Amino acid sequence: xxxLLLLSIFIIGFSxxxxxxxPEKFTKTDxxxxxxxxxxxFWDVRKYDIxxxxxxxxxxxxxxxxxxxxIVKDVKNPTFQIDLQxxxxxxxxxxxxxxxxxxxxxxxxxxxxxxxxxxxxxxxIDITFSGNPVIAKNAPWDGGWIFTKDKNGNPWMTAAxxxxxxxxxxxxxxIWSDEPDLGTIFKIITPKxxxxxxxxxxxxxxxxxxxxxxxxxVKNPINAYSIIPSIGKYVNFKDTFxxxxxxxxxxxxxxxxxxxxxxxxxxxxxxxxxxFEYWFGPYPFYEDSYKLVESPHLGMEHQSNVAYGNQYxxxxxxxxxxxxxxxxxxxxxxxxxxGHEWFANNIxxxxxxxxxxxxxxxxxxxxxxxxxxxxxxxxxxxVQGLRSKIMNDKPIIGKYGVRNEGSGDMYFKGxxxxxxxxxxINNDEKFRQILRGLNKDFYHQTVTTKQIEDYxxxxxxxxxxxxxxxxxxxxxxxxxEYKQNGNQLTYKxxxxxxxxxLPVRLTDGQELxxxxxxxTVTLKSNDDIKVDPNYYIFIQKQ
Numbered sequence: 001x002x003x004l005l006l007l008s009i010f011i012i013g014f015s016x017x018x019x020x021x022x023p024e025k026f027t028k029t030d031x032x033x034x035x036x037x038x039x040x041x042f043w044d045v046r047k048y049d050i051x052x053x054x055x056x057x058x059x060x061x062x063x064x065x066x067x068x069x070x071i072v073k074d075v076k077n078p079t080f081q082i083d084l085q086x087x088x089x090x091x092x093x094x095x096x097x098x099x100x101x102x103x104x105x106x107x108x109x110x111x112x113x114x115x116x117x118x119x120x121x122x123x124x125i126d127i128t129f130s131g132n133p134v135i136a137k138n139a140p141w142d143g144g145w146i147f148t149k150d151k152n153g154n155p156w157m158t159a160a161x162x163x164x165x166x167x168x169x170x171x172x173x174x175i176w177s178d179e180p181d182l183g184t185i186f187k188i189i190t191p192k193x194x195x196x197x198x199x200x201x202x203x204x205x206x207x208x209x210x211x212x213x214x215x216x217x218v219k220n221p222i223n224a225y226s227i228i229p230s231i232g233k234y235v236n237f238k239d240t241f242x243x244x245x246x247x248x249x250x251x252x253x254x255x256x257x258x259x260x261x262x263x264x265x266x267x268x269x270x271x272x273x274x275x276f277e278y279w280f281g282p283y284p285f286y287e288d289s290y291k292l293v294e295s296p297h298l299g300m301e302h303q304s305n306v307a308y309g310n311q312y313x314x315x316x317x318x319x320x321x322x323x324x325x326x327x328x329x330x331x332x333x334x335x336x337x338x339g340h341e342w343f344a345n346n347i348x349x350x351x352x353x354x355x356x357x358x359x360x361x362x363x364x365x366x367x368x369x370x371x372x373x374x375x376x377x378x379x380x381x382x383v384q385g386l387r388s389k390i391m392n393d394k395p396i397i398g399k400y401g402v403r404n405e406g407s408g409d410m411y412f413k414g415x416x417x418x419x420x421x422x423x424x425i426n427n428d429e430k431f432r433q434i435l436r437g438l439n440k441d442f443y444h445q446t447v448t449t450k451q452i453e454d455y456x457x458x459x460x461x462x463x464x465x466x467x468x469x470x471x472x473x474x475x476x477x478x479x480x481e482y483k484q485n486g487n488q489l490t491y492k493x494x495x496x497x498x499x500x501x502l503p504v505r506l507t508d509g510q511e512l513x514x515x516x517x518x519x520t521v522t523l524k525s526n527d528d529i530k531v532d533p534n535y536y537i538f539i540q541k542q
Contacts, residue, residue, distance in 0.1 A: 360414020
């Protein structure tokens with residue numbers, strides 16, 4: 001998803017990747033942004049109807065968002081919270097109900113009422129907005145709008161806002177746990193010589209004098225940070241993939257001078273789709289198609305609208321994050337960002353503290369893709385190679401209710417946790433069915449860490465709770481201490497939570513079940529033990 005531009009920067013930057021600085025103390029503003037407050041918990045977003053016209057020269061936006069919503073519980077005289085971050089402003093607010101008062105307080109619009117709402121009622125709030133949005137300094141990590149030019153001097157505009165929130169430019173209910181169930185209609189107004197691209201399918205294009213309108217429809221629920229426009233001198237080419245649910249439309253929008261490069265590089269999409277559908281189940285958004293759109297930043301997983309900026313080369317801007325050579329066999333951004341269609345877009349964390357659900361599974365999707373195309377040996381070398389970038393600086397799970405993500409270790413450590421769980425299950429078909437089951441049983445839903453943990457334990461038939469606790473909630477890596485005298489092995493765990501249940505296999509197939517107490521077992525031979533390297537543990541000989 002979010003990677004730095006140079007591998008030399010990677011270790012000091014991305015491995016500690018944070019979309020925004022974690023404050024020492026959280027504020028009321030943090031809670032308003034990250035919690036399902038009394039201003040949010042009584043209504044559910046059904047649809048966003050968006051109109052947007054960016055002004056390149058002025059770096060200015062004009063637009064509107066009609067929010068269709070349903071009341072989910074009886075409530076008297078409630079106040080609605082709409083998020084719109086400064087310096088953007090709401091110019092006009094209308095609603096299908098009578099507004100008693102409306103005020104802006106920092107990054108929030110509060111709309112108060114003098115009415116009793118009944119569960120099941122449907123309403124709309126229509127907001128016209130304008131302003132100069134925050135400009136991203138280093139997209140996509142810091143978040144904001146991008147106003148730049150392509151190499152021919154044509155305007156090129158987009159946004160990236162996963163961490164900071166879609167409300168950096170768009171008035172929305174900016175919380176991950178509430179997605180518009182009926183999707184979006186997104187009308188982009190551009191100069192006549194430019195193209196406007198968004199998620200879903202292009203349903204209408206109109207010429208309006210010296211301007212054009214591009215109307216895109218998303219039919220499925222969508223996380224707010226995936227509602228992204230891209231405006232530039234784009235050309236389009238198409239393909240199809242015959243998948244588990246039939247014909248999937250592949251839609252590619254690239255800068256005009258990169259068309260031939262794109263036609264060659266994007267050939268990786270179909271074998272990737274075949275691999276991911278095998279491991280995860282059908283692509284989750286057949287109705288909305290699959291799309292790659294060239295972007296001025298490295299990439300992001302915008303649903304059915306994947307941003308691509310990897311310069312049409314393999315690896316991560318030509319580098320191999322695993323330092324094994326395996327990562328140079330494929331285009332990192334195509335594979336990783338597309339993996340998020342299953343984990344982040346289909347299955348979305350309710351709270352940013354659980355963002356590991358997006359990143360660990362997607363990072364591990366790279367390993368599964370490699371296995372599909374290049375074999376299991378390469379896949380295992382790759383995931384093991386990523387361990388050198390694990391920081392173990394703080395827990396992977398962040399603080400709940402305040403839009404706080406955990407450690408950047410959610411990528412590589414998260415992937416290695418899943419790889420370790422795969423070894424514990426010791427049945428690749430069962431592991432695959434768990435991954436497919438997640439995407440089927442939590443289809444188009446928002447979830448919590450507990451739901452994912454419980455699902456793995458139930459479907460595997462193995463209590464994995466201590467595994468998740470160890471790797472997600474501590475920075476300690478289990479260390480297998482041992483003493484060997486001929487074929488007598490004495491061993492125990494250190495640096496573990498109490499009662500860790502993590503059996504490990506030796507390369508000769510013998511299984512050990514370490515505890516925090518010394519125990520002794522007879523080995524098959526007098527040779528020094530070799531632990532299967534697919535477990536993410538440390539080993540220390542006494």
